[in-house]
Amino acid sequence: MAVTAKMVKELREKTGAGMMDCKKALTETDGDMEKAVDFLREKGIAKAQKKADRIAAEGSTHIEVEGNTAVLFEVNSETDFVAKNEQFQNLLKDIGRHLVTQKPADLDEALQQKLHGEGDTLQDFITSAIAKIGEKLTLRRFTIFEKSDNDAFGAYLHMGGRIGVLTLLEGTTDETTAKDVAMHVAAVNPKYVSRDEVPAEEVDHERTVLKQQALNEGKPENIVEKMVEGRLGKFFEQICLLEQDFVKDPDQKVKKFVEAKGGSVAKFVRYEVGEGLEKREENFAEEVMNQVKK
Structure with missing residues (x-):
């Protein structure tokens, strides 16, 4: 083609x-x-x-915690200005309270539920907010975590919600440690907790690429396999949280840092506003001139 x-x-x-x-x-x-x-x-x-995919759409992530339930979600808007205003921030709080109390299974169910269990649906509530704020607003995604009394949530919003991370540590109630791990996830952006979570096909694909890379470098075939396994270790360090150098103390791995606090990382979720979405490209100067001509 x-x-x-x-x-x-x-x-x-x-x-x-x-x-x-x-x-x-x-x-x-x-x-x-x-x-x-x-x-x-x-x-x-x-x-x-x-x-990373080009980050384009505006809006904000938000985290709401109530008891043993926490939610991280993303709401998109057309401009960054709207994402910072008070009406939008109040909208985030209302959506957060709804999600942690009603605990919908997916986005479709969430939008059809009555807000806080009564009155208009969540979709109607968002539509009403659109009329007031004057921009298209969309609840794009959310993830709900549940924990026991012996566990801890870590909540972290970076750049006012541009990046949101929610972690769940088991075996410890130390929220400071859980938040430290969330800050690490925000900064380093791992894909998985441990190498056990990495799909076999992803590992096989990486192994194939690394092998061909080594052969193209002219390495003897009898040492290529050993080289590939060594480079695979680096690959796991890049994508697996527990194997990464902890950002606040690079001399120890994240796994050791959490274990020293008596806990273990159960799971995490990281959202970056607009990731994977395309935003229309605009020429600001041209837009202003068009407004002047009207």
């Missing part, structure tokens, strides 16, 4: 590779974006970790 400038731009954003390298990779892989990423990695041109 024909390789377009947009495809080359997207691959550059994902890998950090040069324009001509990206064009060649897409040509060699018939325009398959994921195969092109692997092609560049195998040639040693791209970084091992793909860059």
Whole structure:
């Protein structure tokens, strides 16, 4: 298939590779974006970790905790200005209280439930807020955690809610430690708690890429396997929380830090506003001129 400038731009954003390298990779892989990423990695041109999806949509994450229930959720708005105003912040609090008390199973159920169990539905409540605030508002996603009296939630909002992290530690009620882990997750962005959670196909895929990378470097086949296993260890350190150097004390792993407090990491969830969403590209100067001409 024909390789377009947009495809080359997207691959550059994902890998950090040069324009001509990206064009060649897409040509060699018939325009398959994921195969092109692997092609560049195998040639040693791209970084091992793909860059995060472009963050575009506005809005905020929010965390609500009530007793042994906590929720992290994201509400999107059209502009950053709206996300900071008092009406929007009050909307977040109302949605948070609803989610922790009604505990819906999914987004569809949440929107159809009556707000706090009575009156209008949550969807109607959000629609009413849209009329007042003057922008499209969307409850995009949420995750609810439940704990026992012997566990601890860690809640952390970064940059006023641009990034939100909720952690659950078992075996300790130390909320400070749980929040420290949440801050680490916000900063480092692991994908899994431990290597046991990494899907086998993801590990196999990484092993294949690393093997081809080593062969392309001219390494003898008899030592390639050993090299691949060593590099796989680095791969797990990049994506698994427990194997990462703790940001507040890089001399110890996150696992050791939490164990020293008598607990263990059960799970975490991290939201970054707008991740995976596209925002319309606007020329601000042009927009102002258009307004002046009216």
